[in-house]
Structures are given as structure tokens and as C-alpha cells.
Amino acid sequence: MDARAVLELAPDSRVANSATRLAGSSGWRGTGRDDTALWGLCAGSGASPYQVCVDLGDRASKCSCPSRKFPCKHALALQLRHVREALPVAAPPEWVAEWRSRRQRRVAAAPDDSPEAVARRAKAKEKTALARRDAVRAGVAGLADWLADVVGAGIAGLPARDAEWWRSIGARMVDAQAKGLASAVEEVRHVVAAGGPTWAHDTADRLGGLHLLTRLADSPELADVVRGRIGFSVTEEEVRAGEGWSDHWAPLLKLESDDGLVRTVRQWAWGRAHGWVVAVRHAGGGARPVAPLEHGVQVRGVLHPYPGAPPHRVAVGGELLERPPGPVPVPGTWREALAGLEEPLRADPWQRLHPLGCASVRPTRDTAWLVDDEGRGVPVRADLALDQALAVTGGGAFDAWGLWNGRELRLGAVARPGGVPEVVG
Amino acid sequence: MSAQDAWQGTVQTVLVGAQRSGATPAELLDRCAELGLAAHAAQLPPLVDASPLEPAPGSGDVPVHRLARAVLVQVLALDDQVLLTEWCGLAKAARAVADHRDLPALLGLGTAHHGLRPAITAVLGARGRWLAGLRPAWAWATAGGADDDVPLDEVLDLPGPARQAALRRARTRDPAGTREFLAARFDGQRRATDRQALVNALETNLGPDDEPLLEHALDDRAIGVHDEALRLLRTLPASKLAERAAERLHRGLWLTADGFDVQTDELWTEHQPEPDEARDLLKDGSETGVAGRIRGAAASVPPRHWTNRLDTDDEGAAVELARGTWAGELLRGVAQNLRLADDARPWAIAATRALTGMEQLEMLAGLPAELAARTVVEVSEQWNYDLLDHACSQLPSPWSPRATADLLDRYAAARAPRWRAGRPPAVLLARGDAEVLGANWARITERWPEHTVDLDVLRLRMQLREAFNHREVSQ
Numbered sequence: 011m012d013a014r015a016v017l018e019l020a021p022d023s024r025v026a027n028s029a030t031r032l033a034g035s036s037g038w039r040g041t042g043r044d045d046t047a048l049w050g051l052c053a054g055s056g057a058s059p060y061q062v063c064v065d066l067g068d069r070a071s072k073c074s075c076p077s078r079k080f081p082c083k084h085a086l087a088l089q090l091r092h093v094r095e096a097l098p099v100a101a102p103p104e105w106v107a108e109w110r111s112r113r114q115r116r117v118a119a120a121p122d123d124s125p126e127a128v129a130r131r132a133k134a135k136e137k138t139a140l141a142r143r144d145a146v147r148a149g150v151a152g153l154a155d156w157l158a159d160v161v162g163a164g165i166a167g168l169p170a171r172d173a174e175w176w177r178s179i180g181a182r183m184v185d186a187q188a189k190g191l192a193s194a195v196e197e198v199r200h201v202v203a204a205g206g207p208t209w210a211h212d213t214a215d216r217l218g219g220l221h222l223l224t225r226l227a228d229s230p231e232l233a234d235v236v237r238g239r240i241g242f243s244v245t246e247e248e249v250r251a252g253e254g255w256s257d258h259w260a261p262l263l264k265l266e267s268d269d270g271l272v273r274t275v276r277q278w279a280w281g282r283a284h285g286w287v288v289a290v291r292h293a294g295g296g297a298r299p300v301a302p303l304e305h306g307v308q309v310r311g312v313l314h315p316y317p318g319a320p321p322h323r324v325a326v327g328g329e330l331l332e333r334p335p336g337p338v339p340v341p342g343t344w345r346e347a348l349a350g351l352e353e354p355l356r357a358d359p360w361q362r363l364h365p366l367g368c369a370s371v372r373p374t375r376d377t378a379w380l381v382d383d384e385g386r387g388v389p390v391r392a393d394l395a396l397d398q399a400l401a402v403t404g405g406g407a408f409d410a411w412g413l414w415n416g417r418e419l420r421l422g423a424v425a426r427p428g429g430v431p432e433v434v435g
Numbered sequence: 436m437s438a439q440d441a442w443q444g445t446v447q448t449v450l451v452g453a454q455r456s457g458a459t460p461a462e463l464l465d466r467c468a469e470l471g472l473a474a475h476a477a478q479l480p481p482l483v484d485a486s487p488l489e490p491a492p493g494s495g496d497v498p499v500h501r502l503a504r505a506v507l508v509q510v511l512a513l514d515d516q517v518l519l520t521e522w523c524g525l526a527k528a529a530r531a532v533a534d535h536r537d538l539p540a541l542l543g544l545g546t547a548h549h550g551l552r553p554a555i556t557a558v559l560g561a562r563g564r565w566l567a568g569l570r571p572a573w574a575w576a577t578a579g580g581a582d583d584d585v586p587l588d589e590v591l592d593l594p595g596p597a598r599q600a601a602l603r604r605a606r607t608r609d610p611a612g613t614r615e616f617l618a619a620r621f622d623g624q625r626r627a628t629d630r631q632a633l634v635n636a637l638e639t640n641l642g643p644d645d646e647p648l649l650e651h652a653l654d655d656r657a658i659g660v661h662d663e664a665l666r667l668l669r670t671l672p673a674s675k676l677a678e679r680a681a682e683r684l685h686r687g688l689w690l691t692a693d694g695f696d697v698q699t700d701e702l703w704t705e706h707q708p709e710p711d712e713a714r715d716l717l718k719d720g721s722e723t724g725v726a727g728r729i730r731g732a733a734a735s736v737p738p739r740h741w742t743n744r745l746d747t748d749d750e751g752a753a754v755e756l757a758r759g760t761w762a763g764e765l766l767r768g769v770a771q772n773l774r775l776a777d778d779a780r781p782w783a784i785a786a787t788r789a790l791t792g793m794e795q796l797e798m799l800a801g802l803p804a805e806l807a808a809r810t811v812v813e814v815s816e817q818w819n820y821d822l823l824d825h826a827c828s829q830l831p832s833p834w835s836p837r838a839t840a841d842l843l844d845r846y847a848a849a850r851a852p853r854w855r856a857g858r859p860p861a862v863l864l865a866r867g868d869a870e871v872l873g874a875n876w877a878r879i880t881e882r883w884p885e886h887t888v889d890l891d892v893l894r895l896r897m898q899l900r901e902a903f904n905h906r907e908v909s910q
Contacts, residue, residue: 012505013508013512014508017508017512027512027513027514030512030513031888031891031892032891033891034891034892035886035891036880036886036890157460157464158460158461158464159460161449161452161453161460161467162452163452164449164450164453164454164455165449165450166451210446210449211442211446211471214445214467215467215471215474216471217464217467218464218466218467218468218469218470218471218472219471221464221467221468225468344480345479348478348480352476355472355475372488373488374483374485374488375486375487375488376485377569378485381483381485381487385482385483386480386482386483387480387481387482387483388480397538397539397542397566397569397570398538398539400488400566400569401536401538401539401562401566402535402536404491404535404562404565405488405489405490405491406490416474416475416476416478434536
């Protein structure tokens with residue numbers, strides 16, 4: 011990771027600022043590294059220095075400072091020092107070894123393997139699953155009634171609804187153990203609250219999507235996708251134990267979101283044999299989640315797909331090895347690119363954000379559109395990524411990749427026509 | 436009916452509700468599910484008639500080395516404007532421009548902080564200027580600049596700061612034409628602040644040709660206008676004001692064995708000045724009484740007046756002026772015009788002995804950077820820490836290697852107040868020459884053992900130097 015990638019882990023700019031200053035501090039001692047971790051002691055305001063260590067695998071960190079920011083400035087500063095000049099290889103001190111073994115114990119707590127215990131667990135699991143199925147069924151029925159009420163009364167009254175009204179239906183879905191439905195209702199609320207000229211269209215679309223979910227909740231059709239949308243989750247360990255896709259991956263697109271409690275980073279990577287996949291990571295407590303793959307760096311390795319539809323959500327498997335970057339295939343026109351969305355939308359009709367690319371596009375004079383060789387264009391979002399793309403390409407034609415929400419493209423990567431993509435933004 | 440029309444109709448119906456529109460909720464929701472998906476997915480990208488963006492002009496600009504870019508990333512994260520200015524200065528000196536990827540961030544910073552604009556503009560290169568033309572907020576970085584388009588006739592309608600900036604830009608472009616414009620408009624301005632602003636605009640590219648208008652402004656009834664004109668006239672070495680003041684100094688002072696003293700039965704034995712003399716004095720109350728009048732006259736002549744009169748060099752003249760009863764007033768006056776001296780150093784040193792701490796700081800602020808630094812080094816031996824720190828804070832960065840080494844010695848010798856004992860002086864580490872300070876790293880950390888963020892800033896500055904030196908070596 012370079013300095014920029016390390017600083018991107020900071021939960022906010024103040025921490026990044028402090029970490030940069032602290033990295034050059036002379037208050038560090040006992041710094042070292044081995045194959046899996048960095049560690050060091052950083053003088054703070056207290057009598058004893060803070061013990062800081064960072065796992066090089068997933069960049070998880072531990073620091074004895076009282077900061078509630080995560081990762082704290084000490085953990086980031088230690089990584090920055092390592093970026094500037096590799097820390098000396100050394101044997102890990104006791105407190106580092108202890109932290110590491112505690113983490114490993116937590117990850118691989120040995121279960122009781124006796125037949126009785128296995129049978130007991132299976133029975134309990136079945137019971138839990140049945141109870142949850144009934145709860146979800148009741149929740150879906152409640153949601154169907156709610157949808158009928160809302161559409162019956164008309165959505166014109168929704169902007170006047172207070173927070174408590176929205177919270178009550180969300181809480182019902184949470185009680186019904188259908189977290190996915192609760193999130194979907196929350197999304198409807200955000201669409202209504204955001205307003206704008208298309209809020210009614212977006213709200214009607216989302217309500218239609220929820221209606222479709224309630225209709226397909228007990229149907230075998232699109233079962234994997236529907237279960238995922240309702241909120242039946244699959245653990246990362248289960249996914250990792252399943253099928254693995256070995257490929258050359260190019261992580262080109264990234265989107266960060268924050269619902270107030272949890273921060274999420276979604277990262278779309280192009281696999282030469284498997285097409286687009288999306289890796290997701292969450293972090294709570296104000297921490298900023300680390301992107302699962304180093305953004306913009308092409309790697310070879312194994313990713314494990316979750317059940318569902320393309321673009322599949324994936325979990326990172328073993329070690330990913332950096333590979334020389336190469337070009338990424340891209341549709342020749344916007345028409346071709348948008349037509350390519352048919353298959354993923356058939357498999358997951360609720361998807362509203364798609365990775366989309368087009369070869370050799372030119373920005374218009376007002377930089378509001380990206381126009382292809384046929385003279386057809388898509389609106390592009392005016393943001394830092396677009397400015398960087400213009401700065402890099404100088405107004406010439408470029409291959410573009412971005413996230414398409416049906417209205418505008420959020421640019422994420424650009425390349426000279428036929429060249430190696432470079433992430434922007 | 437097209438799918439699009441059907442979708443619009445469905446949304447209208449959902450807005451008013453199934454109950455009012457006669458449909459069933461289930462039927463309406465089915466239509467939402469079907470047509471909403473179609474509206475999202477079944478899109479044909481429209482043909483766009485708008486003309487394409489003009490490509491950026493080609494250029495031979497050389498981007499900075501990747502190490503320098505890596506330092507810029509850290510500087511941007513640190514949000515330190517002084518460091519950013521230094522980075523830009525080094526890039527400019529290396530005749531390199533910022534990497535294209537960093538241009539939007541730099542333009543954004545320049546938009547937010549006016550003070551950074553000159554430094555950032557220097558490293559934008561042709562690509563950055565082209566990019567700046569794409570966003571109205573970045574117009575300041577384009578070749579012409581946004582405000583340059585204001586015609587001179589409309590400048591006076593602008594609000595205060597914008598008017599002043601526009602007038603100064605006009606003076607830079609066309610000093611004579613702008614002077615004529617100012618002269619034509621001067622008498623028509625009813626508000627004193629407006630007339631004062633017109634006079635103030637002459638400061639840019641001030642020259643002998645501006646003297647008639649300034650002399651005219653000396654007769655203005657408003658104190659602010661009069662004093663502004665007098666301030667500018669005093670910076671002209673061969674003005675009529677200087678001649679009048681020289682004549683008064685000849686007439687009013689004579690050289691005694693104890694230095695200059697007031698000539699008996701002459702103008703400065705009178706209590707009140709004649710109207711002609713009063714016209715050449717500041718009316719803000721600072722130049723009253725004999726002392727104030729002598730100071731005013733001394734401030735109106737260049738230091739050359741004294742070297743000619745005493746037939747000696749600057750050093751000898753400074754020693755002579757420092758001897759008399761009126762030494763303080765004369766040196767205070769001379770201190771206002773040190774820029775006009777052939778050798779300002781002896782004047783500055785002599786003046787600091789007569790001036791209060793605040794006056795010394797004011798004098799130093801008016802000196803060119805290197806001279807000010809050398810003067811601080813010369814005179815600060817007896818200064819306390821606070822005065823040294825204030826004076827150094829006024830010295831614009833970057834300091835020369837010699838000034839840095841000398842000021843490091845001064846700081847090391849000065850006794851810091853208890854609250855900051857052991858902490859390195861921030862201004863020294865932020866503005867001193869990074870190479871000199873880097874070479875003295877051990878001495879600095881030994882003299883000031885307490886670790887502060889200023890040391891981190893210095894470390895980053897050293898990395899900055901290394902990054903640009905690396906590039907020069909690799910070239």
C-alpha cells in the first residue's frame with residue numbers, strides 16, 4: 011500500500027492529518043515487522059507508550075490508546091512509516107504475539123465435534139431456521155399490507171410522514187428478522203426525503219420492487235437473489251469454504267456509503283474469465299472500512315462467489331498477487347453497454363446500480379455528457395472523478411468505466427482507448 | 436401507448452392513490468414493478484448534438500517526479516498551506532508542473548484559499564490552465580482570470596476589495612492610462628474613502644509621473660486621502676516633497692559637537708507649523724510637536740540626503756544621526772525609507788537602538804526579505820525570545836541558508852519563556868532553509884528535546900527537498 015492508500019483508511023480527515031504528522035515523529039521506538047504484522051511503541055501523553063500493531067493481511071489494527079476513532083492515528087502513522095521506509099524485520103514482542111494469537115483463537119475457535127453435539131447443533135439450527143422462516147413470512151405479509159395501504163392512499167402524502175411512521179415499519183421488518191426488507195424501506199424513505207424532480211418515479215419504482223419481493227418470497231423463482239434481498243445472509247466463512255474463482259482481477263469501481271451506524275465500501279472488480287464481481291466490506295463504530303482489494307491494482311487470486319446473480323458478491327480467498335496491469339475489454343458503444351444489462355437485470359430485477367463501460371467516449375463542451383462513436387451519450391456526474399478524468403485525458407477520447415444508476419454515470423476509471431485503465435476519484 | 440407513457444401514467448396514479456383513481460392497490464403495484472424495471476432498464480442512450488470538448492493544447496510541460504508527487508499527497512493530507520506553497524515553489528524552481536491527477540485537488544484548494552493561488556498557478560502548466568477553464572469556480576487559474584474582464588469604467592462600481600484589486604491589475608497592465616483615469620475621476624468622488632481608494636491604487640507601479648496627482652491629493656480636505664497621498668509621496672526619492680523636506684532639514688537642524696540639534700530662531704522653534712509645512716505632515720496626530728515635525732521631515736527625504744549633507748557613506752551618516760538630541764526622531768524617520776538607501780544595514784542597526792520593539796517590527800516589515808533577515812541577525816543579540824520570535828514571524832519564507840543558520844544560533848542562545856522551554860521554535864522549523872535545519876537535526880533535537888508537530892513538518896520539508904533533489908540528480 012502506498013501513502014495515499016493508507017490515508018484512505020482514516021475514518022476522517024482529522025485522523026489522516028494527525029497520522030501524517032505523527033508518522034514523522036521521533037516518539038516511535040521498538041518498531042518492527044514480520045511477514046504478517048507491523049508493530050511499534052509510540053510516545054503519547056501518558057507515562058507508558060502506546061502499543062500499536064497492524065495485521066498486514068486485512069490491515070486490522072490494535073492500539074492501547076484511548077481513541078474512539080478506528081483505526082486510530084497511531085495505527086495509520088505506523089503504516090505510513092512502513093510505507094516511507096520499511097520497518098526492520100524483527101521477532102514480534104510478546105504483546106504482539108498475544109494479540110495475534112487472540113485473533114486467531116477468535117477466528118478458529120474449535121467447536122465440539124462429538125456426534126451428540128453435532129446433532130444438537132443441527133436440531134437447534136433447524137429450529138431456529140423454522141422460527142425465522144415463520145417470522146419472515148409474517149414480516150413479508152405485513153409489508154404487503156403496508157404497501158397496499160401506501161399505494162391505496164397515494165404516495166403524494168409520503169413527504170409529510172414523520173420519522174416515527176417510517177421507523178415503525180422498519181422496526182417491524184427488523185423484528186421479523188428481515189433486515190433486507192428493513193433496509194429497502196429505509197431506502198424508500200431516503201428517496202422520498204431527497205425529493206427532486208424524479209422522487210415520485212423513484213418511489214413508485216422502489217415500491218414496485220418491494221411488491222415483487224413479497225410476491226416471490228415463497229417462490230422458487232430467483233430464490234437465491236430473493237433470500238439475499240429479504241435478509242437471509244450467508245457467512246463469509248461458508249462462502250470461503252465453497253467454490254473459488256481463480257482469475258486476473260481488476261478492481262476499477264468503488265462506492266462508499268454510510269447509513270449512520272455502519273459504513274460500507276463496495277468494490278467492483280472485472281475478472282477476465284468471470285466478468286464483474288462486487289466485494290463488500292462493512293465497518294461500525296465510525297471506522298472506515300478497508301476496501302477488500304487494493305483499488306486500481308490488478309491482481310491474480312481466488313475470489314469466492316456468494317449465492318445470487320451476477321455481478322456476484324465475492325469474498326476474498328487466499329493471497330492475491332499483484333500482476334502487471336493490462337487492458338480491460340469494454341463495449342464499443344453505450345447501446346451495446348446498456349443492452350448488456352439485460353442478463354443481470356433478468357437475474358436480479360431489483361439491481362439499480364450497474365458497472366458500465368464504453369470505449370472511446372468524448373466529453374461534450376459542457377462536460378455533462380460522455381458521447382460514444384455513434385454520437386449517443388450518457389449523462390455523467392460532475393464530481394472529482396470526472397475532473398480527474400478530464401485532467402488525465404486532456405479532453406481527448408478515452409475508455410470509460412463507471413457506475414450507472416439509470417440516470418447518470420458515476421465515473422470510476424478511464425484509459426486511453428485500448429489502454430490500461432486508471433482509477434479516478 | 437409507449438412503455439414510457441404507461442410509466443408516467445402509473446406514477447401519476449400512484450401519486451394520487453389507488454382509492455381515488457379507482458384501481459386496486461395490487462394491480463397498481465404490479466404495474467409499478469413491471470414498468471419501473473422497464474423504465475430503468477429499457478433505455479436507449481440519446482443522440483447528443485452538443486459539440487465535443489476542445490482538447491487541451493499540447494505542451495512540453497514536465498510533470499514532477501513520482502517522489503515529489505508522493506510528498507504532495509502527504510502535504511495535502513497534512514493540510515499545511517505553508518508546506519504546499521513550498522512544494523509549489525520547489526516545483527516551479529525545478530521547472531516542473533503538478534501531475535495531471537493532482538490538478539483538480541490543487542484547483543479546489545486555490546479556490547478555497549486565495550493566498551495559495553499564486554503558488555498553485557505556477558505549477559498548473561498548460562493542462563491545469565485548460566482544466567481551470569472548464570469550471571467557473573476555477574476561472575482564477577485561467578490565463579486571463581475572471582475579474583480581468585471588468586472594463587475600467589465599471590471598476591468603480593465594484594465592492595471595495597474587488598475594486599481595489601481591479602484597479603491594481605489595471606495599473607499593472609497600463610500605468611499611464613490608469614493614472615489618467617484616476618486623475619479624471621478623483622475630483623468627482625464625493626466620499627473620502629472612494630478618493631482614498633483611487634490614491635491607494637497608484638501604489639502599484641508608482642513613479643515620478645504620479646507625483647502631480649499625489650500633490651493634488653495633498654490638498655484634499657479628508658485626512659485619510661491626504662495621509663495616503665503623503666505616504667506614497669514619501670517613497671518617491673526625487674519628489675518636490677523631498678526637496679521641501681530637505682530644505683526644512685537644512686534650515687531647521689544644524690550639526691553641533693553633540694550631533695544634530697534644532698537651529699535657533701528657525702522653523703522648529705515655532706510652536707505651530709506654517710500651513711506649507713503642515714501640508715507635508717501626517718494629519719493623523721502622529722506628527723505633532725517639534726519631535727513629530729522633525730520625524731515627518733526625515734521620513735520625507737531619502738537616506739541619500741544625509742550622506743550628501745555629511746559627505747560620508749551610509750555607515751558614517753547613521754552613526755552621526757544616532758548621536759544627537761533628536762536621534763530617535765531622525766532615525767525613526769529614516770527607518771520609513773530604508774528601501775531607498777544604498778546600504779540599509781547600518782541604518783537599520785542604528786534605528787533599532789532608537790526604536791521601540793513594535794517600531795522595530797514595523798521597520799523590519801518594510802524591508803526586503805534578505806535585508807530584514809540580516810538585520811534581525813545583527814540586532815537581535817540582546818532581544819528577548821518573544822521579540823525575536825515576532826521578528827522572525829514577519830520574515831517571509833523561505834529564508835536563505837545563511838539567515839537560517841544565524842537565526843538558529845540566535846534562537847538556541849535565547850532563553851525561551853517557561854511555557855515553551857524545550858519546544859523547538861515553530862517559525863524557524865517551518866520557514867528556515869530545510870537543508871540547513873536538516874544538517875542541524877541533532878543539535879535541534881538536543882537543544883529542544885520536547886517533540887512537537889513542528890518537527891514532523893520539518894521532516895516532511897526535508898523529504899520534499901530530497902524528492903526534488905532526487906529529480907535533479909536523476910536528470
